[in-house]
Amino acid sequence: MTGASTTPADDAREASVEAALAALDLDAKTRLLAGQDQWSLPALPEIGLPSLVMSDGPVGVRGVRWTPDDPSAALPSPTALAASWDPALARRAGRLLAQEARRKGVHVLLAPTVNLHRSPLGGRHFEAYSEDPYLTGEIGTGYVRGVQDGGVGTTVKHFVANDAETDRFTVDNVVSRRALRELYLAPFEAIVTNARPWGVMAAYNTVNGSSMTENRRLQLEVLRGEWGFDGAIVSDWLAARSTVGAALGGLDIAMPGPVTVYGEKLAAAVRAGEVEESAVDAAARNVLRLAARVGILPGVAGAGDEPRASVDGEAVDGEAVDGDAVTREIARRSFVLLRNEARDGHPALPIDPARTPKVALIGAAARDARILGGGSATVFPAHVVAPLDGLSSALPEGSLTYAVGADPNTELSVAGGDFELAATARAADGRVLATVPLPDGRVQWVGSDLPDGVDYDELAVVEVAGTFTARDSGEHAFGTRGLGGFTLTVDGTVLYEGRQEPAESSDPFEAFFGVPTERGRVRLESGSTVEVSLRVTVFKVTDAPMNAIGFSLLHLGPQRDPDEMIAEAALTAAAADTAVVVVATTERVESEGFDRRDLRLPGRQDDLVRAVAAANPHTLVVVNTGSPVEMDWRDDVAAVLLSWFPGQQGGAALADVLLGAEEPGGRLPTTWPAALADAPVVNTTPSEGQLRYEEGVFIGYRAWEKAGTAPAYAFGHGLGYTEWHYETVDASQAEARVRLRNAGARHGREVVQLYVAPQDAPSDAPERPARWLAGFATVEAAPGETVEVAIPLRRRAFEIWDETADSWSLIEGRYEIQVAHSLADVRLSAPLTVER
Template identity: 70%
Template sequence: MAHPRPQTTDSPQSGKTPVTSADEAREAREAAVEAALRGLDLDAKARLLAGQDMWTLPALPEIGLKSLVMSDGPIGVRGVRWTADDPSVALPSPTALAATWDPELARRAGVLLAQEARRKGVHVLLAPTVNLHRSPLGGRHFEAYSEDPYLTGRIGTGYVRGVQSGGVGTTVKHFVANDAETDRFTVDNLVSERALRELYLAPFEAIVENAHPWGIMTAYNTVNGTTMTEHRYLVNEILRGEWGFDGFNVSDWMAARSTVGAIEGGLDVAMPGPRTVYGEALARAVRDGEAEEAKVDEAVRNVLRLAARVGILEGADPAVTDLPATVDGEALAREIARRSFVLVRNETRDEARDEARDGTPALPLKPGGTVALIGAAARDARVLGGGSATVFPARIVSPLDGLTAALPEGTLTYALGADPNEELAVADQGFELHAVCRAADGTVIGTGSAPNGQIQWMGDDLPEGVTHDRLHTVELTGTFTPRESGPHTFGVKGMGSFTLTIGGTTYYDDVQRPAKDDPFEAFFGAPVPRAQAELTAGEPVEVSLTYVVALPEDIPLKVIGFALCHQEPQRDADELIAEAVEAARAAGTAVVVVATTDRVESEGFDRTDLRLPGRQDDLVRAVAAANPNTVVVVNSGSPVELPWRDEVAAVLLTWFPGQEGGAALADVLTGAHEPGGRLPTTWGSLADAPVTRVVPEDGELPYTEGVFIGYTAWEKEGRTPSYAFGHGLGYTAWEYESIEVTGTAVTVRVRNSGGRAGREVVQVYLAPAEPGAGRPARRLAGFAAVEAAPGERAEAVVELPDRAFEIWDEGTGAWTRVKGAYEVQAGRSAADRRLTAPVEA
């Protein structure tokens, strides 16, 4: 499929001859890069390859180079400050974006993120994540797209094109086989060459070929005995050699371990700084004859090329001169959310109820009916995953907010039902806090805001007037106004010496130590309860958490990170469920929102099961027993078990839906828009899942399943998931009428046989007639979306890629076309294939 490319013609500048073609513009940038490189001595070159702080590379005024700024994504642009003071648009999770099966929508998301990056002075977005959902236990899967390499590559290509069309670089990550979080710094993933090529490298290869990313991020983990920041074969021979990647290669943060190993292995930039394996260490290695200056020059050349592309190298026009039109972030976030929601079940309403005697499906909601909204996540929405994907939106629309705005007054009730948050969360609702910085003698040297009770100061990102050499304590102080009466629990997230005071009483004054050896434990570790105070709703109380700053001298980066945490009074779970049951019984429809938490899905750890936390399964069953017209909204970034799925009328998966999730939910539930999503990964029980292992043994994690993950593994093992890859219902019906294969073009004709306009994702799978033991029975080969009004026909055309007929031959070390008979299968999911046609390879 052809895609528009960004305008890359250089704009004329004074004293320069206008450049008239993309090729000439590239040549001009390369000339500027070479001129800049010649102006640098060894020390300056080595310094450029080492971060000067958490997010930036140093400026080199002698060659007209400004400081390059990087920022985390992938659903927003945080900027260089990890604080709610600097809000960002928060889009739905990457699993949600992949669930749209719409590369063009991914491109539009990228355009918005480039706009956000430029607003925050960011040149490079540390995204997208294109690792695969190898095991459903991967704790960070919400940040990756899919279990399927083809779908991942298509969505990632759209995303990268969108971001870079806005003149902002991307770093496709994490290269490669970074598919779980357990022991991520040290694990050696043992992966066959064929599995690497056909699965884990495939999305990176597709994006390099079709989107030409300006950056790649190499992962923490080791692959087949070599850590990724030193992997000459995968980086130099495959990524740069075979694929022709000409961007810069940056380490994941603190991943680089060896000066010589990294420069020999093709690593251009070691982050963060200022103390890394590059800089002075790299210059010394060259002078001692341990490293070649030519390799340093090549790395510097890659960095300068990036700088030229983003417009911060004097004498070089940027790669993009005509920026895309301004995007409405809130509107796009809402559109992506509703188009990502996957309706996996939608049965006939309970005909015994007066409000629904027509026998129509449970969704969309019947106009004029009453709704009982139930669930903690309906009130306090979880809109994004934890870890480095976290941004701070200016507003969040919860399901309760969205439905309150959309439904007639008096038709909606709310009950808590069951709270999945079994531990403390950062202090947010009801807290008004700020940070006070003091020197050792108690003198106040600066203040800063802390709107969500969390301090995350990295490097020199400190409040005005504060320096590391003078800073002795940081006090989070202010008031908390409870919304419920009863015993409130307070705690601490972080490591070090803390003093916690509530209402003038000191409850904790001691040292909190880390639970495990992880440099990011202060950010991603669990909060520890330290106090319980009896409080009254609506009555403010003073709170204070003081941290004694103690930064070891040998740390590569000075980071101050801790949080005040809180949990509301915990009511009896049975009572809460009983209240929800009564609310459900009194309503025409019960909508139950269930969710995961930060301690289930986040960076830094994997999951141990796929169950919903807390008593949420009990809640759903109790509500469904009281009201057969029960709709369950599942607010999770990746699969969870749904043991009650056949007991409810409808199940809608909303992923982590971003800041406008509640508004999008109202759009879909009321029928203003149909749910547009299809599953990008298989949903099933852990007991049935064919690939589950994420915990290494003796430091090694063998990928023994080879090329069989996701739906190909489910089919190979003869197991039936809850919901198949590609599954998803809309609000209309589709008939698959004909299929025709002409050369490599597959034409599928479908008809909207339902009563309203809709969108269908036509999926095309390629199945070898004789797959043998070593090949999947079928794989996704292409897809296309069509839209049609009731009764109308539509035509989807899918081009079969050459790679669909190929396997990686480990004997010859090359892609090999497997000749013979195949069947092209078109349908609605990997398990629901409606039409077939033969084809020969």
């Protein structure tokens, strides 16, 4: 083991690993490195090793099957977790996920995502933490520690520069060595150094001409050699393309199976002299070490079984983590109050029911909560608290009214809560192989996801059948997504019968799942219940690397006249003392697999906000998105609260914050543009196969300050319900000590942010940003109470990557240490001279 001091327990695990490795022949070792199905590695009975199971994260633990029979806790999105600016809270989130993983028999969580918000158009923006590498590294460190506290492995992903979705399988991201080190590698380095993760996931993309699953320079020389990483490197799913290239490049595990570049192919490459067996031994050793750490290698205790009295003041062993309590706390601690104007002498938030007894809640997302982003991060919780539920429970009976106003779902989407569905799998002769309930209209059986009793080769037909209860009167559209032969029947009428063939795409997932297609419409009355079925002759890909069945039943409700709906909402708002509008994106806007085209809210939601604000000056807007959106109405409303994708308890947390039981604790982890045109870095589309990171080290707030453009809301911005007076700062090269006082009338929490601003530089020094985040700390205080916090300053805060020397270089000279409430709100400063 390298890179860290070892304990007796570490030494015992290493001895067990070496003994197990010595007992394996070449075929067994190469088998261990290849997925046996979608989620697991094969068992090796010769050493008593059971199958090691992995599962998607980062906001929940899916398990090996998406099924309502085994629901998952759904946490707020990673952008929300980062908005807490609290690594200890991230660690608590990790502990909850470890508990979920162990309950589901999962040994390794495929998370966290620590790529950066290089462009606001990044489709997976919601699944990454921040535009800042230091904040990302700190939150990621807390998360990894928490998961691994519970004896479950993590795979920090996607290594590296996987910051957009367009052509993600084929793109060559061209990044300068300095930008790679100072920005994109930095969070990985921090987490490897501070949390010792048990796994890292190699990305789909290429970096500077070398595929990441074959990138010897970054995987072996940097990750393992320089940083001392001793965990396992697993490929992103289908990312490994070359047996010899991956083996020589440092990849340990090729997923998924049963067809991979490893296993028999790797054994053959060794026998042909193309790969040294020592490379196989090194990879097998890393996988066996992972097995030992998660507690499945016989004869040795897992790392999660080591006794620990507490983590961040809470018992690790013993009582189970309360999933609802933790997800609710993370949500309210993540909410960012962007604007809070005084009306009639009082701030808009928190709402005081005594002064404003009538509240109007408006927006489709207030009723049908958007709790998480689309793609592999999707999980199905047992219950969801929508904003309408949360406020209805918290406010006096009869004080809340509701109107839809504008629905962002103007396109077909997966059949949801108004459907009760089950899927029946049949053989070619009509025999029923299995019947399973579905949480929605999506069938996604990949590898081991197949229901019990279903053999892939025998499976011929899947029928999704059940009932649909119409919420609204009018014309309901039904459709499909996927490949194969379809027969769609609603209320006894066949709407479509035909076959969908695959389309060409550079993304195999997109090619397999197809595009949403409307198949027919049925007029229904509100409250009526009808039979629905979708019979699918399944499409099977010959010689596919994994067995997969995927298709969806889609639905779109009646599309009422938008102007009429907005007018109704405005009347509802005018009759209330306070209007709360919830606006949101949809899965067609924010999801894995594609990048965004713009930052606009879908549908007529902007028009809705403007109409409601005109009808009621006490209008508050809740923005239910995972990443930035344009809000040209923001100065016309009394308050703007960013709720991100808030997880299963989002509605309850929203009621806590809106009514003042809790303070909105979040600060922006990424700069929020007024308009996409203002953003200094936006490009996510490769040209001739390459995406050039021409901006160098200037992304996020670094780029905004270089461009001299003011965003709508600066990095680190966020308001609370009390006032803080920053009193003194004392800075040295090792730390800054800050004293501040809660000058308000209620208990509060503040995020103290530390920025380093160079005041001079050698004439031959490379250009540096105007300033950068160097540290932060969260403090709490009662009204009138003074607190003092010491924030460490790392040597790295004053270094740059010297491309000539290919090493870190300390830049001596004068700096200003800025103590800030946000990047745009510096409260104190102190001079500092940095010397070797």
